[in-house]
Amino acid sequence: MALLLALLEAFLLRPLYARDPLESLLLTFGLALVLEEAVRAIFGPVGVPFHIPEELSAPLFPDTPFFFLTRYRAFVLGVAALAGLLVFLLLRFTALGLYLRAGAQDREMLSALGTDVRRLYTLAFALGVYLSGLAGVLAAGQLGLSPTMGTGLLMPSFVALILGGVGSLG
Numbered sequence: 001m002a003l004l005l006a007l008l009e010a011f012l013l014r015p016l017y018a019r020d021p022l023e024s025l026l027l028t029f030g031l032a033l034v035l036e037e038a039v040r041a042i043f044g045p046v047g048v049p050f051h052i053p054e055e056l057s058a059p060l061f062p063d064t065p066f067f068f069l070t071r072y073r074a075f076v077l078g079v080a081a082l083a084g085l086l087v088f089l090l091l092r093f094t095a096l097g098l099y100l101r102a103g104a105q106d107r108e109m110l111s112a113l114g115t116d117v118r119r120l121y122t123l124a125f126a127l128g129v130y131l132s133g134l135a136g137v138l139a140a141g142q143l144g145l146s147p148t149m150g151t152g153l154l155m156p157s158f159v160a161l162i163l164g165g166v167g168s169l170g
Helices: 002-016 021-043 071-093 095-105 107-112 117-143 151-164
Strands: none
Touching: 002 021, 002 117, 021 151, 071 095, 071 117, 095 107, 095 117, 107 117
């Protein structure tokens, strides 16, 4: 899957990096729909249940009637918070983070300074793919595994991005 997405990034997304960010957004939106249909065609439309172990289905605070949080949801929250913290630390305190931020700010200058911006963008895309895969694994406990498990989030995130401003992307 990583190889397929790296090829998609290299041949479809990379030519759009210098253009309007809305074009990349629309392409990735369309690609998500195409990949979803490909998964549905290969594996079928029926999802596979993802059973949470009994120990993780129990409430985290069983004696608190007004606050219900299962151990699994607490685990998901913890992993998501840790992933967010690690991404923050990567972007804020590492050389790679400095390069990624510089590439987002002024890719031409970064390229003129000798950085392979194409490789850097591929690495950033790979990090995004990894994080979306992690989110899918964590969400499987609530949604089950199916080709359409991310579809319910696709349109609201698209709308939120449009309302938040596409200009903030580039």
